[in-house]
Amino acid sequence: MMDKQSAVSDEKMIAKLSPAEIYDRFFVPTFFRRFTDFVLEAGKVEKGQHVLDVGCGTGALSIAAAERVLPDGSVSGLDPNEEMLDVARNSDQPINWYDGSAVDIPFEAQTFDSVISQFAIMYVDDKPKALREMIRVLKPGGRLAILVPGTIDRSPGFSVAAELLHRLFGEEAAEGMRAPFQSGNPQYLREVCDAAGLHHAEIFTVTGAGRFDTPEDFMKVEGSCAWSLGGLLNEEQLDLLYEEANTAFRPFQNNDGSVTIDTPCLIIQATTG
Numbered sequence: 001m002m003d004k005q006s007a008v009s010d011e012k013m014i015a016k017l018s019p020a021e022i023y024d025r026f027f028v029p030t031f032f033r034r035f036t037d038f039v040l041e042a043g044k045v046e047k048g049q050h051v052l053d054v055g056c057g058t059g060a061l062s063i064a065a066a067e068r069v070l071p072d073g074s075v076s077g078l079d080p081n082e083e084m085l086d087v088a089r090n091s092d093q094p095i096n097w098y099d100g101s102a103v104d105i106p107f108e109a110q111t112f113d114s115v116i117s118q119f120a121i122m123y124v125d126d127k128p129k130a131l132r133e134m135i136r137v138l139k140p141g142g143r144l145a146i147l148v149p150g151t152i153d154r155s156p157g158f159s160v161a162a163e164l165l166h167r168l169f170g171e172e173a174a175e176g177m178r179a180p181f182q183s184g185n186p187q188y189l190r191e192v193c194d195a196a197g198l199h200h201a202e203i204f205t206v207t208g209a210g211r212f213d214t215p216e217d218f219m220k221v222e223g224s225c226a227w228s229l230g231g232l233l234n235e236e237q238l239d240l241l242y243e244e245a246n247t248a249f250r251p252f253q254n255n256d257g258s259v260t261i262d263t264p265c266l267i268i269q270a271t272t273g
């Protein structure tokens with residue numbers, strides 16, 4: 001079987017993939033799949049439950065949930081990006097995939113035992129509305145668990161990436177790296193919860209880690225995605241970034257040459273009354 005991570009250097013193969021396929025093939029195993037257990041635990045996702053994954057992308061969290069709840073339960077994945085959903089539909093799990101936004105969830109009230117989400121709510125403009133929607137579709141006594149990355153200053157690997165981008169290409173490129181981390185402040189999330197009427201929500205930190213075969217691979221995963229660095233930098237700039245990555249991420253290297261990027265995240269956890 002092809003090693004998904006090391007194949008990040010196969011540029012001809014990458015050129016044939018859509019951004020969502022690149023995300024699924026390279027980002028999910030190195031990063032996103034490594035956080036699913038935190039969310040499933042916080043959401044108390046168990047055998048037989050009916051679960052909704054909001055901002056499911058290509059389905060990393062939905063698939064992990066399906067492994068727990070099927071065959072008696074069900075999993076629905078919701079995302080506004082059709083290209084991500086097309087990749088999700090290739091999963092062999094019998095998950096129901098829906099095109100839609102967190103701010104207008106296309107389900108009746110009190111449908112699910114658990115509503116879960118990872119690395120998605122930070123992209124939603126009206127976060128209190130999204131939280132109200134997620135609570136609306138939960139049954140009484142149902143569980144909500146939402147994970148977002150903590151602020152970038154708490155993640156040295158991503159901070160170094162932003163500094164490197166700033167040094168090489170300026171503020172816009174650095175901002176592109178920092179943007180997904182901007183919601184990860186407990187006080188800000190508390191305000192979002194209060195605005196959604198979720199005064200009893202708990203907010204706590206978990207620390208997961210991305211793992212990439214080489215320092216270069218860490219940046220290649222970002223650089224190969226059109227909505228990440230791939231959309232901001234040209235080929236020449238990306239080559240320079242990959243070269244400089246070898247020095248910049250040396251402090252994060254393990255004995256086998258791989259890099260581990262610790263990433264503290266915040267979880268919002270609540271139970272409906």
Ligand SMILES: C[S@@+](CC[C@H](N)C(=O)[O-])C[C@H]1O[C@@H](n2cnc3c(N)ncnc32)[C@H](O)[C@@H]1O
Binds near residue numbers: 059100123
């Ligand atoms: C970084 S991906 C995370 C996907 C998935 N949860 C995972 O762990 O791989 C962010 C996802 O948030 C989705 N997203 C953006 N805006 C959204 C919205 N308003 N409602 C729901 N999902 C949204 C994007 O389409 C994308 O699939």
